Amino acid sequence: EVQLVESGGGLVQPGGSLRLSCAASGFTVSSNYMSWVRQAPGKGLEWVSVIYSGGSTYYADSVKGRFTISRDNSKNTLYLQMNSLRAEDTAVYYCARSMVRGVISAFDIWGQGTMVTVSS
């Protein structure tokens, strides 16, 4: 079964760091473009970052310079390293798969989400 399972969320103080993980099964994370999407409480979806099959990475302006997306092919896992966290980063974070291997495409598989709360 193709699925994504996120972990690593929690409560962190402003200025702190957190690393989210997204374990994939049923497909290879390095074959598809993989993204992180977040949703603040009661708000809409916000795309955060993507890593392409070839390794190129892109970020939303709101997280550029603070967040880093990466993957470990041996563990078939996607990561999001979040530094210098702010209250406005509080959200449910989803990882999502682009549906066609090696090509920009819509997000067909989503994880269940992991909650990140930034508060003192």
Place this chain on the structure above:
Amino acid sequence: DIQMTQSPSSLSASVGDRVTITCRASQGISNYLAWYQQKPGKVPKLLIYAASTLQSGVPSRFSGSGSGTDFTLTISSLQPEDVATYYCQKYNSAPFTFGPGTKVDIK
């Protein structure tokens, strides 16, 4: 960056009604447009990709159209299980921006 807008922001319709949601891109994106449905407390679900292609398993009452800058999502006959927020998303190039969402409920 390309901005995505949706209208209306919310709507209330009766069961069986035809519902149309509009999404507009600030620049042309060809047909690199997806629609997602998010029910309360649930994970977003892909409904339509490439502006008009129905994702496998999605009921045929959902349809999409458009190209360039203007797109529509249509529910031909609204059902109670369609209560959700609907988001469009451009994916021609990063950033893969979502629209602000349209909340649909039953009158």
